[in-house]
Amino acid sequence: MTNSIHHYDVAIIGGGPAGQAAALVLDQNGARIAVIDEQQRPGGQILRQPPQEFAMAQSMKGKSYTSLKSQLRAFEALNRCDWIGGKSVIGIDRSGGTVDLTLASGDGITQVSANRLLIASGCYDLPIPIPGWTLPGAMGAGGLQALVKAQAVVPDGRVLLAGTHPLMLIVATQVIAAGGTVAEVAFDQRQSFLARLLIKGAGTALRNFGLMLDAASAWATLRRAGVPVTFGQRLSVIEGLNRVSSARIGKRTVHCDAVGLCYGFLPQSDLPRLAGLSVRWAQPTGGWAAEHDGWMRSSVSQIFVAGETSGVAGAPAALLEGQIAGAGIALDLGLIPMDEAEAIRRDAARKQIRVSRFAALLDRIADPTSALTALRDANTILCRCEDVTIGAVETALIQDSDPNSVKLVTRCGMGTCQGRGCEHMLLRLAAHKRGVGPNELRGFTSRFPVRPTRIGDLIG
Amino acid sequence: MRSQADITRGMPVTIEVDGQMIDSFSGETLLAALVAAGHMRLRNDQEGQPRGFWCNMGTCSECFVSRLDVTPVRRIRACLITVEDGMRIATRSISYD
Numbered sequence: 006m007t008n009s010i011h012h013y014d015v016a017i018i019g020g021g022p023a024g025q026a027a028a029l030v031l032d033q034n035g036a037r038i039a040v041i042d043e044q045q046r047p048g049g050q051i052l053r054q055p056p057q058e059f060a061m062a063q064s065m066k067g068k069s070y071t072s073l074k075s076q077l078r079a080f081e082a083l084n085r086c087d088w089i090g091g092k093s094v095i096g097i098d099r100s101g102g103t104v105d106l107t108l109a110s111g112d113g114i115t116q117v118s119a120n121r122l123l124i125a126s127g128c129y130d131l132p133i134p135i136p137g138w139t140l141p142g143a144m145g146a147g148g149l150q151a152l153v154k155a156q157a158v159v160p161d162g163r164v165l166l167a168g169t170h171p172l173m174l175i176v177a178t179q180v181i182a183a184g185g186t187v188a189e190v191a192f193d194q195r196q197s198f199l200a201r202l203l204i205k206g207a208g209t210a211l212r213n214f215g216l217m218l219d220a221a222s223a224w225a226t227l228r229r230a231g232v233p234v235t236f237g238q239r240l241s242v243i244e245g246l247n248r249v250s251s252a253r254i255g256k257r258t259v260h261c262d263a264v265g266l267c268y269g270f271l272p273q274s275d276l277p278r279l280a281g282l283s284v285r286w287a288q289p290t291g292g293w294a295a296e297h298d299g300w301m302r303s304s305v306s307q308i309f310v311a312g313e314t315s316g317v318a319g320a321p322a323a324l325l326e327g328q329i330a331g332a333g334i335a336l337d338l339g340l341i342p343m344d345e346a347e348a349i350r351r352d353a354a355r356k357q358i359r360v361s362r363f364a365a366l367l368d369r370i371a372d373p374t375s376a377l378t379a380l381r382d383a384n385t386i387l388c389r390c391e392d393v394t395i396g397a398v399e400t401a402l403i404q405d406s407d408p409n410s411v412k413l414v415t416r417c418g419m420g421t422c423q424g425r426g427c428e429h430m431l432l433r434l435a436a437h438k439r440g441v442g443p444n445e446l447r448g449f450t451s452r453f454p455v456r457p458t459r460i461g462d463l464i465g
Numbered sequence: 466m467r468s469q470a471d472i473t474r475g476m477p478v479t480i481e482v483d484g485q486m487i488d489s490f491s492g493e494t495l496l497a498a499l500v501a502a503g504h505m506r507l508r509n510d511q512e513g514q515p516r517g518f519w520c521n522m523g524t525c526s527e528c529f530v531s532r533l534d535v536t537p538v539r540r541i542r543a544c545l546i547t548v549e550d551g552m553r554i555a556t557r558s559i560s561y562d
């Protein structure tokens with residue numbers, strides 16, 4: 006461990022839209038800040054940037070990205086704010102009066118301490134245990150997209166996108182723009198279901214015109230490229246020997262070499278739960294969202310949350326939460342008068358009304374519940390780290406329906422990913438068994454280090 | 466496959482993966498270099514079944530590989546690590562024990 010611990014007014018975990026927005030407000034009010042991110046460069050998931058060494062035409066061309074991109078430029082121009090890229094936060098400790106963070110990277114362990122902490126760690130692709138999802142070539146659609154937009158690499162062969170979330174239309178166009186081949190974009194839902202929701206929510210959809218336009222233009226691009234966009238036929242099995250070679254969509258077999266699974270996103274909840282923040286079960290995707298008050302204060306003093314850690318509602322919502330958190334922290338530290346903080350909060354809260362209606366519409370459209378229920382196959386691996394099948398979990402649930410007991414008995418959730426992949430499904434199965442909602446169950450305990458770390462680094 | 470659309474990459478670098486030389490570019494993540502080389506199988510599970518990466522953002526641990534050119538050997542998540550010229554990598558799809 007290093008002895009020199011850098012101290013800041015505020016440490017921000019996550020350089021996405023939420024973390025950047027908070028940093029901009031805080032910097033303007035004179036705070037000394039560090040922003041820490043596992044990625045090398047700022048941007049977060051939505052604007053994951055190519056490496057500094059690359060010169061690449063901006064891959065995020067859609068209308069809805071304009072304000073996010075200008076915020077990112079403003080953030081990168083801050084000169085007092087310390088950017089700590091390429092390091093994972095693995096621990097949070099408040100016992101010394103300050104908030105002390107442990108950071109890990111390929112080079113070992115470092116520490117950062119601050120008076121206030123903002124957790125803006127975002128979300129991750131919903132891991133969906135479909136038969137064959139462990140085959141090489143099957144991946145989260147967000148992960149696929151990040152490969153294309155930040156690395157300009159596309160899996161060889163034909164790429165299938167399947168799921169419930171409309172983001173896959175955009176991912177498909179990005180694969181094509183990068184020279185890849187899209188086999189099909191397959192929505193679980195029937196077209197009539199989508200149309201009904203869109204008509205009911207037409208006002209909301211129109212007020213979020215930029216995003217709707219991006220989806221519509223993506224669809225038109227796919228049509229022109231001759232890519233089938235299908236509805237109402239569910240992906241049920243991914244097949245292959247050494248890697249993906251086909252998939253079953255409804256009654257059809259689609260030949261493909263890679264599959265991007267797009268069923269929505271779960272809030273990152275490892276750091277919030279490690280620090281003891283109170284969380285709620287996130288609907289409809291599952292996972293745990295950090296709770297907060299009107300200033301984005303968490304249930305634990307000194308710690309604030311913003312962005313998709315506190316519920317997945319899209320990048321514009323994450324940005325607004327970041328602004329409010331920035332104002333809230335500045336207020337807490339006595340850096341800003343109440344009326345100024347309140348003005349920032351009121352302005353952001355007004356804009357939140359619009360984006361949250363759109364997020365609610367998207368939640369209803371992309372709801373993965375029926376896919377998660379229909380695809381329950383006993384032989385499919387649920388816990389990828391420990392090779393535990395859905396069947397093994399269901400058998401253990403017959404003896405004891407407490408998720409943490411099942412974890413101990415089966416090892417489901419005991420591996421290096423700490424249950425990020427399987428906890429949501431184990432809780433759903435346990436809740437089903439007990440006839441309660443998953444929100445009524447106790448989730449896994451988050452443990453230090455929240456990212457796999459060499460023991461030698463921790464004691465060295 | 467590496468996209469050629471409107472892009473200039475970093476300096477060429479060469480890395481060794483399971484004894485084979487693979488071309489890469491400065492700034493690329495190790496995972497991107499592996500995917501571009503068609504190296505999708507990164508490990509075998511307890512039943513010997515093939516596994517590949519899932520999240521490409523550091524959360525799932527499926528992309529763990531060993532870096533052999535440092536002492537002690539480090540296990541790293543390929544999706545978070547940038548390639549370096551002369552890097553030697555062992556995936557867990559073959560046994561090195």
Ligand SMILES: Cc1cc2nc3c(=O)[nH]c(=O)nc-3n(C[C@H](O)[C@H](O)[C@H](O)COP(=O)(O)OP(=O)(O)OC[C@H]3O[C@@H](n4cnc5c(N)ncnc54)[C@H](O)[C@@H]3O)c2cc1C
Binds near residue numbers: 041042050093150
């Ligand atoms: C892979 C992926 C791709 C996506 N692509 C799109 C898209 O194209 N369009 C769209 O509308 N939405 C997309 N989303 C949804 C998108 O994440 C959000 O709408 C938006 O980026 C949320 O902003 P945020 O600031 O809350 O979090 P993020 O942008 O996710 O930023 C959080 C940051 O925190 C970092 N982080 C997390 N945990 C740690 C830790 N322990 N230590 C250090 N750093 C940490 C992450 O590396 C990340 O950069 C994507 C999501 C994912 C997971």
Ligand code: FES
Binds near residue numbers: 520525528543
């Ligand atoms: S692919 Fe999930 S941790 Fe790297």
